[in-house]
Amino acid sequence: MFANLRQSIADWIFRAKVPETPPVTLAQRRIFVLPTKQGYFFALVVLVLLLASVNYALSIGFVLTFLLASMGAVALLHTWRNLAHLKLRPGRCDPVFAGDTASFRVVLESPSRERYAVGIRRRGEIPAFVDVHATEPTVASLAVPTQRRGRLRCGRLEVFTRYPVGFFHAWSYFDFGLSVIVYPRPDPTAGLPPQQSTSGGDEGIPVxxxxxxxxxxxxxxxxxxxxxxxxxxxxxxxxxxxxxxxxASAELWLDWIDARAPDPEGRLAILAHWVIETERLGQSYGLRLPGVSIAPGRGEPHRNRCLEALALHGEGTAP
Amino acid sequence: MSGTLPNAALDVRNVMWLLAAMVFVAAPHATRLPEWVGVFFALVVAWRGWIAWSASRNPPRWLVVALTVAAVAATLFAYRRVTGRDAGTTLLVLMAAMKLLEMKTSREVVLAIHLGFVLVMTNFLFSQSIPIAIYMFVCVWLFVATLVGYHRGVGRSPTIRERLMPAGMLLLHAVPLMLVFFILFPRVQGPLWALPQDARAGLTGLSDTMTPGSVSQLIQSEATAFRVQFDGDIPPFSRLYWRGPVLWAFDGRTWKVPELSAAGSMEYSRAERPVRYTVSVEPHGKHWLFSLDVPGTLPRGAGIRHDLQMRSIRPVDTRIRYEMTSYLDYRYGEKLPSTFRALGLSFDERRNPRTVALGRQWARESAGPAQILNRALQLFNAQFTYTLEPPLLTSDDPYDEFLFEVKRGFCEHYAGSFALLMRAAGIPARVVTGYQGGELNPLNRELLVRQADAHAWVEVWLEERGWIRVDPTSVVSPDRIDSGINSALGPIGVIPSLIAADRLRVLANLRFAWDALNSQYNQWVLGYNVDRQRQFLANLGLEISDWKKLALWLTGAVLAVGGLVGLALVLRDLPSRRDPAVVAWDRFCAKLAGTGIVRAPHEGPLDFLARVEAVRPAVAGEAREITGLYVEARYGAGISKREGRDLLARVRRFRGRGPFR
Known part of the structure; x- marks a missing residue:
């Protein structure tokens, strides 16, 4: 219930423009703090202790009660402090094949002190925790399982902490527009691409x-x-x-038309397999999709370009 | 919930920390609660420790439930109830053990830690002494450190330092706010609801009856009865009779406070040598308050009886403090109403026949009451000895047995038999119990009166003179009255304690320092009640009329102090302060800009220097020094603090003016 309340309050307050330009520094006013369930429970315990102190006229009981109450208040500051002035940058987000686990990386930097148990999470998902060192940037890597090919957008991220005692949840949101390219899962049954019917005959045009x-x-x-x-x-x-x-005769065109499958996703899977296999064989290859044509080439960047084109097929052009 | 902790799973070390903290907090209860509670707790904790250590499973649910039921049943069986101080504490300790046994998740650990805080409070129900307080706050630290351990440690268990340091800082930062709360939180008088009967169990002190042997039990106790701070000179030791319950009713063995409780007045026909002092009485659970003979003022919330016994309206359940004036030279009660006269002469004819016969014989043979008094005192002086370990008086006529056979006794023997002799001889007499003397702490000039100083004496009524004090013990053992119980008992003493070790001055001084500390602690921490709070705030210049005003002050002070603490934490945290070298350099550039040489934004320090040297050679030397230091500080190996100060000083002295070339 508290989580929901927190969420809606934050949604209402936090209406920043996205994506933000890195680095984002967590300034005072963009950090929210609210008590957790444990915090409310602690307050209840302090109240019980207070009643006991009053009733039994326990002076040292008052000291205990007030010390704990004050500690609760100070804990708010400490929790807030654990986030304040933290600097966030987007980290590398490498492409993966569909079905694999993608990693959204965020680089955290603390200008002054070490920060402990800082969590980063997408709404409703398991967070990744890191201790942020005072001297070196720390990378938090958020693992997200992928299912479909395409561009997996990370969306808004929550950075939060409950350190040191868990009575308060301090958090902030940021959105770097992180995304991961998810390649189609290659279809291993596709075999090798069909050798080209050499359209130009022997008199190939030099390319x-x-x-x-x-x-x-x-x-x-x-x-x-x-x-x-x-x-x-x-x-x-x-x-x-x-x-x-x-x-031209030596080049291989991996063509949408050659990949025979009942649905477009199947075709993309076959093409992905071909791209990988052809690259492995060291052959030069081009890729032809409806509306997209990548000139033949070789090497890692070329392969990635092709796979990206497959991943983003039908989603508009890559940025 | 599980998603918000870095380590959701129970880590062995975290469990061990919790168990250790629990053992610490429960340990003092081992001596206060029945043995089986301690044994049960220890076994369960050991079992839980083993479960964590060997990573085996928690006991099945039915077993936990069965054990819980058994624990409640055992508590009920032992106390016949589950409320009250002892039963409640027992139940809490047992429930804490069960909670430890069944906990599986981090959330339950947090619950157990909260239970730990409550257990700390239960300890204060039994003792609020300085050592216990210190010990308990160490326990609180351990619990907070355990709590920190659960919220820290990404991928590994935090070290001891990583737990204790943040917890310590947290508690340390909480102290200012705690003080504000402690000073300003409105205190209320008395309990909110009825205290359980055993809330004040174990209090020692005088009772409202006296039988031979009852006071000497008190003498074994070193516990503090009350403390006194005198304004001005301290009266001689032999005059320090602290008046307590006055016993009139006598049944042949026991002296009692009479049923008749008519109010008295403090009108004395003579009242001289006033003494002003402040008494702080330890809780004793009864109504009486103590004063030197004779009281001249009444504390708030107290009344006085016809026999000058001061009684508080509420039982003395907390340490209370009151100011008193007494008159050491006095005369009162010359007119004795017949009811009191009858009460002061009554005794059971059938008991102690030899004592009664002796009293009557003296009455026949003597010329007046003075002579009777003297005969009695002479009798005690000649034949009796003072001892703390008198033989038990078992017969139905205990005072006969004491006067004619045993002849060794303690103050209550002397006072009781003396009063009986007087009554038999026709002189109205009553027994007064209270304390005599005390121990003066040379460090704070405070008189500490212990239970061991308990005493009983007699007041007799004489025609024309009224009530006068007679202390038969003083003729048997003058030392007892002149310098206290310790010297009366000789070098070895009967009390096997620090008191007996007084001959070593070092020990004595340590003890005095400790007593002085305790006195401050009692006065400012434990005794900080409604009155004390009002008085303290009045001294600060705050006239607090009611709790609403106090609440207002409290809110303001909490906001102010909390704000200050917050500000201190926030300021310390701001992105690093500006490098002094940069400050100096900016000032240097500003000075030159003022004279017409403006550094371009893209211009590096060395380029700028070259330009300054070219344009204004008069300041070139100084500019070179400043730039050199700045470059070294910013781009080189850095400069020492001394060089930094030098840089600032040079910039301060620097005058950019000079002829343009």
Whole structure:
């Protein structure tokens, strides 16, 4: 009941613009504190102790009662202090395959003291707890199981603490617009992609690739190091980049049309499997989806680009 | 709920902490409650400890229920009820044990900790002494530390320091607010509801009867009866007769407070040598209050009887404090109404026939009452000895047995037999019980009167003179009256305690210091009641007329002090204060800006210095020093405190003016 009340109060008070620009510092006014069930129970116990002290005229009983009552009040400050001025930044949120566990990471920094047992949670889910060190940033990793491919948005997060005695719940909300790309779960039964019916015959159009050495050209920032002409550089020439070219015949197009499955999700699963397998075989490949076409290529970034396109298929373009 | 604790599962160490705190808080009860309670508690705690240690399962539910029922039944059997101090405490201790046994989740642990706080309170029902108070607040610390342990420790159990430190800080920060509450919280007079009968059990003190042997039991007790602070000089020891119950009714063995309780007045035909003093009486559960003979004023809420016995309207259940004036030289009661005269002469003819016969013989042979008194005192002086361990008087005529056979006794023997002799001789007499003397604490000049100072003496009524005090014990053992019970009993003494060790001054001084501390504690902590609160606040300049006003003050003070504590915590926490080097540098730049050299936002300190050197060579040397220190502080290895002060001083002295080049 208290949790619900807290939630609605907070929902009403906290109407910040999302997503917020990191880092978010938990300033005084964005931290809320309310007693917990334990806190109310403690207050009840203090009341009982007070009645006993009055009735039995126990002076030292008064001391005990007032000490505990004051401790309750001070606990509010301590709990609040455990959150105040905490600095939050978004952490890395790596893509996962559907069915795996995604991790939303938040980096916490404390400018002054250590903070203990700071929890981060999504509404209604199990929180992740961390102790935040005074010197180094601490990463809180919130594990969320995934079911469907697509963009999994984290939504608003609650950062809270009940340290040191659990009588108060201090919390704040923040929203960095964290999201995790969830790739379609690959369909292992899909086998290998069908070899291309070479539409262009033998007279393939040369396309940039890395099969055959074609020419040397001037270095442009962004060229991969292994294509730099080190020998030329050693000879004293300028920084040159070796350019290769592949022929269209050697490239493989992974096509939506080839992936035969009764529903689009099945097709995506097959395509995901093909992407991974082709990448593993070291072959160059392109991806063709309705409305999306990724030119052939190879390597980890290319693979991820393809998988991301599969993940986000039908959800609009990636940001 | 489980989602809000970093460690929802019960950690062995957390359980052990809780068990340890519970054992600590329950330990003092071991001597106060029946043995089986302690044994049961110890066994259950050991069992629970073993469960936690070996990670085995809690006992099944039916067993816990059965044990709980058995515990309640045993309590009922032992006390015939479950309320009252002893029974209630027993029940709480047993229930705490059961709670420990059945707890499985962290939430139940928190419940058990709250039970621990209540157990602390039950200890105060039995004792509020300084050692117990200190011990109990250590227990509170342990409980809070246990509580912290459950809310701390991500992925591991917190260390001892990680538990005790935050708990200690929490309690320490709570002290200012606690003091405000303690001082200003409105106190009420008396209980809210009837106290259980045993709430004041175990109080020692005088009773309203006296039989041979009853006072000497008290003599074994070191417990404090009351404390006295005199205004001005302390009267001689031999005049310190603290008047208590006055016993008139006599049945041959026992002297009693009479049924007749007519109110008296404090009109004396002579009242000189006033003494002013303040008495704080330990609770004794009865009505009487003590004063030196004869009382000249009455404390609030007290009345006086015809025989000058002061009685409080409420039983003295709490420590009370009152101011008194007494007159050491007095004369009163020259007119004795016939009812009192009859009461002062009555005795049972059939009991103690030899004593009665002796009294009557003296009456026949003597010229007047003075002579009778002297004969009696001479008799005691010649043949009797003073002892704390008199033989038991078993016959139906105890005073005959004492006067003619045993001849050794304690004050009540002398007072009782003397009064009987006087009555037989036709002189109205009554026994007065109370205390004689006391122990002066040289540190705070406070007189400490112990139960061991209990005494009984006699008052006789003489024509024209009224009531006068006669202390037959003083002729047997003058030391008893002149310097106290200890010297009367000789170097070895009968009391096997610190009192007997008085010969060693060190011990005595320690004891005096301890007594002085206790006195302050009693006065300011334990004795802080309605009156004391009003008086204390009046001294502070607060005239508190009623509790509503007090409540207002309390609210204000709580807000103020709570705000201050909060502010202190918040301020300490603000993102780190500005580096003094930066402060100095900003000032340096501001001074130069005032003279026309404005540092551009992008301009580094060294570039800026180069520009200053170029534009205004007159200040170049000083500017170089300041910039050097600043750069070292900010970008180098840092500077010492002394260099920091030097930097500030240089900037303060720095004058940016000088000719432009």
């Amino acid at each position: 940039p690739g890395d099969e055959d050495f074609a020419l040397l050209r001037g270095y442009r920032p962004g060229d991969p190091p292994r294509q730099i002409a080190w020998k030329a550089l050693a000879r004293g020439d300028d920084l040159l980049t070796k350019e290769f070219q592949s022929t």
